[in-house]
Amino acid sequence: MDKSTPQAIHLKDYAPPPYLIDTVDLAFDLGEDVTRVRSRLAIRANPDAASPAGALVLDGQDMRLVSVALDGRTLDPSEYSVGPESLTIPGPPEAFSLEVVTELKPQENTSLSGLYRTSGNFCTQCEAEGFRKITYFLDRPDVMARYRTTITADALKYPVMLSNGNLVASSKMEGDGRHTVTWEDPFAKPSYLFALVAGVLVHVEDSYVTRSGRTVTLRIYVEPGNQDKCGHAMASLKKSMAWDEEVFGLEYDLDIFMIVAVGDFNMGAMENKGLNVFNTKYVLAKPETATDTDFLGVEAVVAHEYFHNWTGNRVTCRDWFQLSLKEGLTVFRDQEFSSDMHSRPVKRIADVQRLRAAQFPEDSGPMAHPVRPDSYIEINNFYTTTVYEKGAEVVRMIHTLLGADGFRKGMDLYFERHDGQAVTCDDFVAAMEDAAGKDLGQFRRWYSQAGTPELAVTGEYDAAARTYRLTVRQSCPPTPGQPTKLPFHIPLALGLLDPSGADIPLRLAGEPGPAGTSRVLDVTGPEQVFEFVDVPRQPVPSLLRGFSAPVKLRAPYTDDDLTFLMAHDGDAFNRWEAGQTLATRLLLDLVADRAENRPLELSPGFIDAFSRILKDPDLDPAFAAQALTLPSEGYLGQQMPVIDVDGIHEVRTFARRAIAGRLRDDLLATYRAMGGNEPFSIDAAAIGRRALKNLALGYLMALEDAEAVELCVGQFHNAQAMTDVIAALGLLADTRLPQRESALRRFYDLWKDEPLVVDKWFSIQAMSERPETLDEVAALLAHPAFEIRNPNKVYALIGGFAGGNPVRFHDAGGGGYRFLADQVLALNRLNPQVASRMVKMFARWRKYDPRRQSLMRAELERIVATPGLSRDVFEIASKSLE
Ligand code: 0A1
Ligand code: ZN
Numbered sequence: 001m002d003k004s005t006p007q008a009i010h011l012k013d014y015a016p017p018p019y020l021i022d023t024v025d026l027a028f029d030l031g032e033d034v035t036r037v038r039s040r041l042a043i044r045a046n047p048d049a050a051s052p053a054g055a056l057v058l059d060g061q062d063m064r065l066v067s068v069a070l071d072g073r074t075l076d077p078s079e080y081s082v083g084p085e086s087l088t089i090p091g092p093p094e095a096f097s098l099e100v101v102t103e104l105k106p107q108e109n110t111s112l113s114g115l116y117r118t119s120g121n122f123c124t125q126c127e128a129e130g131f132r133k134i135t136y137f138l139d140r141p142d143v144m145a146r147y148r149t150t151i152t153a154d155a156l157k158y159p160v161m162l163s164n165g166n167l168v169a170s171s172k173m174e175g176d177g178r179h180t181v182t183w184e185d186p187f188a189k190p191s192y193l194f195a196l197v198a199g200v201l202v203h204v205e206d207s208y209v210t211r212s213g214r215t216v217t218l219r220i221y222v223e224p225g226n227q228d229k230c231g232h233a234m235a236s237l238k239k240s241m242a243w244d245e246e247v248f249g250l251e252y253d254l255d256i257f258m259i260v261a262v263g264d265f266n267m268g269a270m271e272n273k274g275l276n277v278f279n280t281k282y283v284l285a286k287p288e289t290a291t292d293t294d295f296l297g298v299e300a301v302v303a304h305e306y307f308h309n310w311t312g313n314r315v316t317c318r319d320w321f322q323l324s325l326k327e328g329l330t331v332f333r334d335q336e337f338s339s340d341m342h343s344r345p346v347k348r349i350a351d352v353q354r355l356r357a358a359q360f361p362e363d364s365g366p367m368a369h370p371v372r373p374d375s376y377i378e379i380n381n382f383y384t385t386t387v388y389e390k391g392a393e394v395v396r397m398i399h400t401l402l403g404a405d406g407f408r409k410g411m412d413l414y415f416e417r418h419d420g421q422a423v424t425c426d427d428f429v430a431a432m433e434d435a436a437g438k439d440l441g442q443f444r445r446w447y448s449q450a451g452t453p454e455l456a457v458t459g460e461y462d463a464a465a466r467t468y469r470l471t472v473r474q475s476c477p478p479t480p481g482q483p484t485k486l487p488f489h490i491p492l493a494l495g496l497l498d499p500s501g502a503d504i505p506l507r508l509a510g511e512p513g514p515a516g517t518s519r520v521l522d523v524t525g526p527e528q529v530f531e532f533v534d535v536p537r538q539p540v541p542s543l544l545r546g547f548s549a550p551v552k553l554r555a556p557y558t559d560d561d562l563t564f565l566m567a568h569d570g571d572a573f574n575r576w577e578a579g580q581t582l583a584t585r586l587l588l589d590l591v592a593d594r595a596e597n598r599p600l601e602l603s604p605g606f607i608d609a610f611s612r613i614l615k616d617p618d619l620d621p622a623f624a625a626q627a628l629t630l631p632s633e634g635y636l637g638q639q640m641p642v643i644d645v646d647g648i649h650e651v652r653t654f655a656r657r658a659i660a661g662r663l664r665d666d667l668l669a670t671y672r673a674m675g676g677n678e679p680f681s682i683d684a685a686a687i688g689r690r691a692l693k694n695l696a697l698g699y700l701m702a703l704e705d706a707e708a709v710e711l712c713v714g715q716f717h718n719a720q721a722m723t724d725v726i727a728a729l730g731l732l733a734d735t736r737l738p739q740r741e742s743a744l745r746r747f748y749d750l751w752k753d754e755p756l757v758v759d760k761w762f763s764i765q766a767m768s769e770r771p772e773t774l775d776e777v778a779a780l781l782a783h784p785a786f787e788i789r790n791p792n793k794v795y796a797l798i799g800g801f802a803g804g805n806p807v808r809f810h811d812a813g814g815g816g817y818r819f820l821a822d823q824v825l826a827l828n829r830l831n832p833q834v835a836s837r838m839v840k841m842f843a844r845w846r847k848y849d850p851r852r853q854s855l856m857r858a859e860l861e862r863i864v865a866t867p868g869l870s871r872d873v874f875e876i877a878s879k880s881l882e
Helices: 231-248 292-307 320-341 344-363 385-418 425-436 442-448 559-568 572-595 604-615 621-627 633-638 645-662 664-674 684-703 706-718 722-733 738-751 755-766 773-780 791-804 815-830 832-842 850-864 871-881
Strands: 019-029 035-045 056-059 064-070 081-083 086-089 095-104 114-118 121-125 145-154 160-163 166-172 178-189 196-199 202-209 215-222 256-262 275-279 454-462 467-475 490-497 519-523 527-532 540-543 552-554
Touching (some): 160 178, 202 231, 215 231, 292 684, 292 722, 320 425, 344 385, 385 425, 385 490, 540 559, 559 572, 559 604, 572 621, 664 684, 706 722, 722 738, 722 755, 738 755, 791 832, 815 832, 815 850
Parallel strands (some): 454 552
Antiparallel strands (some): 056 086, 064 095, 081 086, 160 196, 454 467, 467 527, 490 540
């Protein structure tokens, strides 16, 4: 760092703001060189502040202060002081108006936070602390104000000018070709929800009539030429609006709802009041350019941002430590929405895979933090999978413990109490507790303790007494700053299967009669015994049904138990889980065999189980595709004390070939059966058929025989849907076939004018398992279509390589590590948020062998020693080394 070491901010130091701001009147004069912002604030001392108001310290950075006026009188510079990150006015009156003029250069803003330019348009991103780069302000979420925004700019270059709320005025200026609009947002909001967009944009329009009969105008703004890719986003928005009314009784509250899609955006999207700004990736979709995963992503993110209108905007966060209040809850809501739109088990499996792939590693590494963190150096580093996805799991557990009705009552009470307020995670839990009459005191530890708990479960059957005793032990490994943990309140959903595979009615000792065949046990102590009575035969337990808690389950299942559960468990999630547990076990055994130079052999019983799934005509193809996918290299690595990168890759490849060799005919039959020529549709059934077809093609290509190659090349050339084109291209990219290069070339030539499709082209090459990949990725940095200032390009190429290609990134030569560190340092100057997302790929360095450890540590040390390091990168790199 060039200045002093950045300091952490602590939750325990929270104090209410000394001043409040009631209204904000902004006037933007957008220019090519300079943008001028005039802000007029109505400020008063906060009656609820802990101490007398004193000096007013406003946040502000990276702009030029032009003037300050208090109650209409321009202040002399001696009457205030300006620091690099603040403007201080000593001893202002109790209530006053403050007018501040600032000048910015959005065209030089590469951080994509604050006001910046994208494709010639103006755009803002204010969460978490971007508003302070626009004007001086109390830039914290517990300062909620009503905004009025006037925008003036050249009418030809910026025909469309948008902000939050409703358009209240517009006029053309005489003579100079400029025009002006004014927007007013009637709802008080924190500064992070402010937005402004101006430029050449076209829109697609629709409308929605709310349950109470109000008509809302819906508009999606895109760059000209993209109107044909907005239909799915619009349909998703309307479904989201209907779902929130139906499930939570929540209606939209303004007369217009706008989405703007921009090509340069750090994250997925942003829920600014009435004016959501989206990464194009989560808006633009048509079958020729977007995969099924993209379509599902658009639907989920449109829903997520829309749902924020209530969970985030109407009720917001008191401070950034409470981020999961809005994010965990809103992710839970979007997951439920997608489950209702498609298949619930398939969605649950996908969400759990994601949690395990990203959140479990975070929770056991140097960046582990509670869902409600205690401290941070840079808040932008805490938009994490722990805050989002584990936060959603915590809300889901409340839903499980309270039931759907209890949860709905809790939501109603939460809005009744807190509409228009900035509140805490604790306020949310209190509303749930009070509405449902359930004590969640111990449950609150999920918010304060980091780490993934482990649940060890054993069962004992007493044939004479007809009882089954389940012993449940919980523990949680230490995490940074939390060496020991108190027991969690864990909802353990389970069933017991009799030898025919049927569920046994469940009755605990002391209970009058059975309470269903699947139930939730409250695990609260370090060790607990649950005794089931009237159990006629030795059962096989189906534990943690639906993944009822974000824990690691250890249960002494035999291979036969797992095969039995795979075939019979009434809970679809656990049928999938049993197969994954068995596969993980077998693959890790093979990794050990390989390390000991023993010959590799895949158990025929396992292949038979796969064969039964493949041939089961009653199975949902989407589920079958998930069940037939082997655990990822990353997940297998997590199960090892020291990750054997090469062993895992080799063994997984071996297993895929072995399965493909044994089941070749079945795979071919599946490929043909799923590959019907029906017209493209994006419903769950069609997505499932494509998933299973491409899974079959993937296995067949593991054999790389002439027939498989012909199918793959044929699919690449003839398929209409991008899902199928990309599946084939991804498989070809892993090969040394002559068709590889021609396919990649053809794909680029066809799609070079579609940036989102070019991103796929970059990531497919970045994820190729071929040994040349690092050199090719390094060369692609110089490709005309690569742009390091564009986050999507960085995520596709650099992120695809470092995050999606374990065997090449972790090449023992260390070239991958050097490459990533170089890119982190280049990005650090341009876009600290993106740089910090890249440096996180080093965080798990301690999980590797000594040679790789020292190579990765050296790169982290090189990064930390670099002058001019951003807070973002400094925090991740230095904590990784601790
Ligand atoms: N609140 C958004 C995510 C988001 C967060 C930060 C951003 O810039 C730093 C941008 C978007 C969401 O949850 O969708
Ligand atoms: Zn969100």
